[in-house]
Amino acid sequence: MPLLFNNTVTGKNVSLVVRKSDLHKALNVMHGQIFGISKKINLALFGHGNVGGTLVEQILRSAKTIEKRKGIHLNVFALANSRKLLLSKQGIGRNWEAAMREKGTDYSLEDIFEFARQNHLENLIAVDNTASEEFVAGYFDFVANGFDLVSSNKIANTLRFDFYELLREELGKHQKQYLYETNVGAGLPLIDTIKLLHLSGENITRIKGVFSGSLSYIFNTFSEGDQPFSAILKDAIARGYTEPDPREDLSGNDVGRKLLILARELDLRNEFQDIRIENLIPPELREGGVEGFLENLPLLDKMFEKEREKQKPGHVLRYIGDLHGDLQKDKGQLDVQLVSVPGESALGQVKGSDSIIEIYTESYGAHPLVIQGAGAGAAVTARGVFGDILRIAEKG
Numbered sequence: 001m002p003l004l005f006n007n008t009v010t011g012k013n014v015s016l017v018v019r020k021s022d023l024h025k026a027l028n029v030m031h032g033q034i035f036g037i038s039k040k041i042n043l044a045l046f047g048h049g050n051v052g053g054t055l056v057e058q059i060l061r062s063a064k065t066i067e068k069r070k071g072i073h074l075n076v077f078a079l080a081n082s083r084k085l086l087l088s089k090q091g092i093g094r095n096w097e098a099a100m101r102e103k104g105t106d107y108s109l110e111d112i113f114e115f116a117r118q119n120h121l122e123n124l125i126a127v128d129n130t131a132s133e134e135f136v137a138g139y140f141d142f143v144a145n146g147f148d149l150v151s152s153n154k155i156a157n158t159l160r161f162d163f164y165e166l167l168r169e170e171l172g173k174h175q176k177q178y179l180y181e182t183n184v185g186a187g188l189p190l191i192d193t194i195k196l197l198h199l200s201g202e203n204i205t206r207i208k209g210v211f212s213g214s215l216s217y218i219f220n221t222f223s224e225g226d227q228p229f230s231a232i233l234k235d236a237i238a239r240g241y242t243e244p245d246p247r248e249d250l251s252g253n254d255v256g257r258k259l260l261i262l263a264r265e266l267d268l269r270n271e272f273q274d275i276r277i278e279n280l281i282p283p284e285l286r287e288g289g290v291e292g293f294l295e296n297l298p299l300l301d302k303m304f305e306k307e308r309e310k311q312k313p314g315h316v317l318r319y320i321g322d323l324h325g326d327l328q329k330d331k332g333q334l335d336v337q338l339v340s341v342p343g344e345s346a347l348g349q350v351k352g353s354d355s356i357i358e359i360y361t362e363s364y365g366a367h368p369l370v371i372q373g374a375g376a377g378a379a380v381t382a383r384g385v386f387g388d389i390l391r392i393a394e395k396g
C-alpha cells in the first residue's frame, strides 16, 4: 500500500513512496500496468483430491488461453496436501504429481507466507479444496498475509455465527475477498445469484430445493419404479454418488449445512442447531460401522415402502431443504425433510442426480426463479472454483 502518491503539473511524472518491503511488489504491479504485461495471479492451492486435482489440471489446460484473452497469468506457486508442500516461483507444471511425490516437503503455513514475501509475489489467492476444519482455522492468517480466499470447503460458513462474522470483519479490514460459489449446488450459479438479488434490494421470501446429488438420484429412481430402497442405495454407492459412509448423506446434515449457508447470505443469523432435520436413518442404525449398516438395509426398505405407498396418485418423493418464514427477521426457519410432491411440479420433474433450487422473491411472485443442473461432481465443482478465482483475478 502506497504511503504517499504525487503527480506533477506536467502530468509526466508520478512519484510513489512505499515501504521498502513493498518495493518489489509495487514495481511488479506498476510494470504490469504500464507495459501491458499480463497481470500475474499467484495461487496457493490446498488439497489435490477429487476437486483440487481436477482444478490443477483445468488451470494448467486453460492458462494460456486466459492469458491471451484476459491478460491474466495464473501462476500456481504453492500446492499442498495435509502433509506435504510443493513450492515453485515460476509455477508448477504438468508433472506436478511426480514433483509433489519427489520434492514435496513438510511444512507450516508460515513457510508459504515467507516464500511469498521473499519472492515479492503479488495478487495472492489461497484456494481451499480440503474438507478440513483445522485448515479453516488458518483463514485469518491468510487474510492477514495478503491473500484473498476461494473455497469449496463448506466448514468456514457453517461454524458458529460469531466465527462467520469475525472472518468477514477481518476480510473487510484487509480489503480481501472470500468466494465460495461451490459450497451450495457445486458449479451452479446459485450463491452469486442470491447475493446479487439480496444486495439489489429484492425481497427473497423462500428458497426451496433438492440440494444433494446423491439423495436426488436415490429418490428420483425410487419414485419412478417399484425397486426396493436398498437396491437403489447400493447402486448409488457403486456409482460413487454417496460419501464412503452413505449415512453422511442420509442423515441430512449436508443438506442442512447448504441451507444454512444460503440463509446467512440473506443476513439471517441462524445456527446449525436451528435447522430441523429429518434424519433418514432409523435410530438403531445410526451407530456402528458401515458394514453393519449395509447388512441391515431391509429395515430401510420397509420404512420407505410405506412412504411410497401413502402418497397421493401422481406424486413423487423428494428430500428437500426449505428456507422460509419471515426472512426479514433475525432468523429464518430451516427445514430439511422428505416430502411428497406432484410429479409435474418443478421439484417433481428433476432427473438423474441433478439439483434444483427454487428462489421465491417479491418480484418473481408465484413463479420462482429456478436453477437446475448437475449439483455435484469433481469436474463441475472444480470449474466453479476456477470461476471464483477468475472473478477475484479480474477485480483485484
Ligand SMILES: NC(=O)c1ccc[n+]([C@@H]2O[C@H](COP(=O)([O-])OP(=O)(O)OC[C@H]3O[C@@H](n4cnc5c(N)ncnc54)[C@H](OP(=O)(O)O)[C@@H]3O)[C@@H](O)[C@H]2O)c1
Binding pocket: 046, 047, 048, 049, 050, 051, 052, 080, 081, 082, 083, 129, 130, 131, 132, 134, 135, 152, 153, 154, 182, 183, 186, 375, 376, 377, 378, 381
Ligand atoms: N465432490 C463434490 O461434488 C463437491 C461439491 C462441492 C463441494 N465439495 C467440497 O470440496 C472439498 C474437497 O472434496 P474432495 O472430494 O476433493 O475431497 P478429497 O478427494 O478427500 O481431497 C481432499 C484433499 O484435501 C487435502 N487435505 C486434507 N486436510 C488438509 C489440510 N489440513 N491441509 C492441506 N490439505 C489438506 C487432502 O490431502 P491428504 O491426502 O494429505 O489428506 C486431499 O488432497 C470438500 O470440502 C467437499 O465438501 C465437493
